[in-house]
Amino acid sequence: MILLPVLLFFLNKKELKKSKQVIFLYASVIFLLRFAYTFFFTNFPLTAQIIYTLYTPLEFGIIIYFFHYTLNYYFHKKAVLLSGILFLVYYIKTIFSSPLGEFNSMINGISLLLTLAYSLLYYYEQLRYPSTLFIYAQPDFWFITGFFMYAAGAFFVFLFRESSVSNSEFLTQYLYIHSFSSILRSILFSIAMITKPEKARAPEFF
Amino acid sequence: MFLLQALQSGNVTYVVYFGTFGMLFLAVGLIVFIVFHQRKVIYYQLRMRNMQADHQRILLQASLNSQEEERQRLAADLHDDAGPLLATVRLYLNENLIHQDPATQLQSIYNAKQIVDDTIQLIRNISHSLIPPTLKNFGLESAMADLIQKINGAGSIHASCRFHDYTRRIKLEQELSVFRILQELINNILKHSHSSFIHVTQNKTEDHIYLRVHHDGEGLTQTEYEKLRDVPNGLGLKNIHSRIRILNSRIYFDKDATNTYFKVTIELPIDALM
Structure with a gap:
């Protein structure tokens, strides 16, 4: 499903909006990492574990870049950059202190909370200083809503995954909820990919 | 409370279901609120801009009316005051052409001079009213x-x-x-x-x-x-x-x-x- 926005990006290639390129990169990286993980899982478990470990920092790095580019206000940009770098530093520290390839609920929970916070910053900016008449006519709105819905949907399953790894009922539930969140995100990204940005600007503040 | 009890009893699945549902519900609610509120803000701004444009139009109209009034006042002053005075001077000077008697001519020229002086004073007053x-x-x-x-x-x-x-x-x-x-x-x-x-x-x-x-x-x-x-x-x-x-x-x-x-x-x- 994550390939859908990638395909739609190619279909709308004429319009090279930077945020679309970043999401194209994001979706491609997620797809390739998942594919590589599945590919190496049986025969090369160590490589698969390394890929698994790299997944979160790569994904979150692109998210930081996306929000840093999309947000308009200097303070917000700096807050995203600073919190993102701090998170990545903390993540690298935990790599050495915990077994390779093991799911860390706290780290993933924090990354989702940060994504939620960044999305709220974007929504705040749009409320405080609206830049367009119809917010949903902007691709960025759909991209950020995709991140927001995914983070909101996956937050609780990520939070309990580490402690409930032996609970088969939970794992099924995890699969359903996580898949639902991922599909929702892909659909919202796809809407963003086919949305043409509105030309008319909102009136300036006076 | 229900969530806490569920968590204590080790029944994580309920917490996850309710938590996820709650988060998604809040997220959707927030997005709907943002879409509507943002539109309201934009409409408010547009209304303010229209009001400001109307206000500017009223001011411009007032300024034009003011100019027009000033012009009318000037026209009235020149027509009602300067016009008759200059017409009278013309009459006196015409009289000079008809009556060749020097004494009458002298009197007529003197009267014309008096009126020209009055006209000069009148024009000076008009000018002073424009800029003191x-x-x-x-x-x-x-x-x-x-x-x-x-x-x-x-x-x-x-x-x-x-x-x-x-x-x-x-x-x-x-x-x-x-x-x-x-x-x-x-x-x-x-x-x-x-x-x-x-x-x-x-x-x-x-x-x-x-x-x-x-x-x-x-x-x-x-x-x-x-x-x-x-x-x-x-x-x-x-x-x-x-x-x-x-x-x-x-x-x-x-x-x-x-x-x-x-x-x-x-x-x-x-x-x-x-």
Whole structure:
């Protein structure tokens, strides 16, 4: 499903909006990492574990870049950059202190909370200083809503995954909820990919 | 509470279901709120912009009306006063052509000269009403002193004027606007306030020049001024507002703390000085 926005990006290639390129990169990286993980899982478990470990920092790095580019206000940009770098530093520290390839609920929970916070910053900016008449006519709105819905949907399953790894009922539930969140995100990204940005600007503040 | 009980009993799946549902519900609610609220904000801004455009249109119309009135007044002065005078001179000069008697001619020329003198005086008065020569030559302080003297001459009201720090004059075109505002304010006080005194003062700080008109009659507050300047009829307050905007300055209408007199303050930026 994550390939859908990638395909739609190619279909709308004429319009090279930077945020679309970043999401194209994001979706491609997620797809390739998942594919590589599945590919190496049986025969090369160590490589698969390394890929698994790299997944979160790569994904979150692109998210930081996306929000840093999309947000308009200097303070917000700096807050995203600073919190993102701090998170990545903390993540690298935990790599050495915990077994390779093991799911860390706290780290993933924090990354989702940060994504939620960044999305709220974007929504705040749009409320405080609206830049367009119809917010949903902007691709960025759909991209950020995709991140927001995914983070909101996956937050609780990520939070309990580490402690409930032996609970088969939970794992099924995890699969359903996580898949639902991922599909929702892909659909919202796809809407963003086919949305043409509105030309008319909102009136300036006076 | 239910969630806590579920968590304690180790039944994580309920917590996850309720938690996820709650988070998604909140997220959707927030997004819907943002979409609608943002649209409301935009419509509010558009409405404000339209109102401002309407206001600008009213001011422009007032300014045009004012110009038109001034032109009509000038036309009337020239037509009703200068026209007949010059026609009379023409008559006297024609008479000279008909009557060759030197004594009659002399009398006729003398009369024509008298009328030409009157016409010169009349044209000078019209010109002075357009820009007072005292203001042009000696500045706002002298022009205000002249105006105050004229008001005192009428005897019905006591007027005074004090400029505390006016060593540097305001730029001429701006000085004329300030003078017109003060003239309009004083005119309004004379017409409507039934006050017993008018006192005009000038002060200066590092950033601003302040001109104040005090009087003890019936005056306007800031709210009343803002309401009245936007009503369709009446030009005076609109012209004041328009001039204040052109001067990039502010005007405040308020009542003194002791409630004994009204005060109008014009605040000009210091760079209005020459």
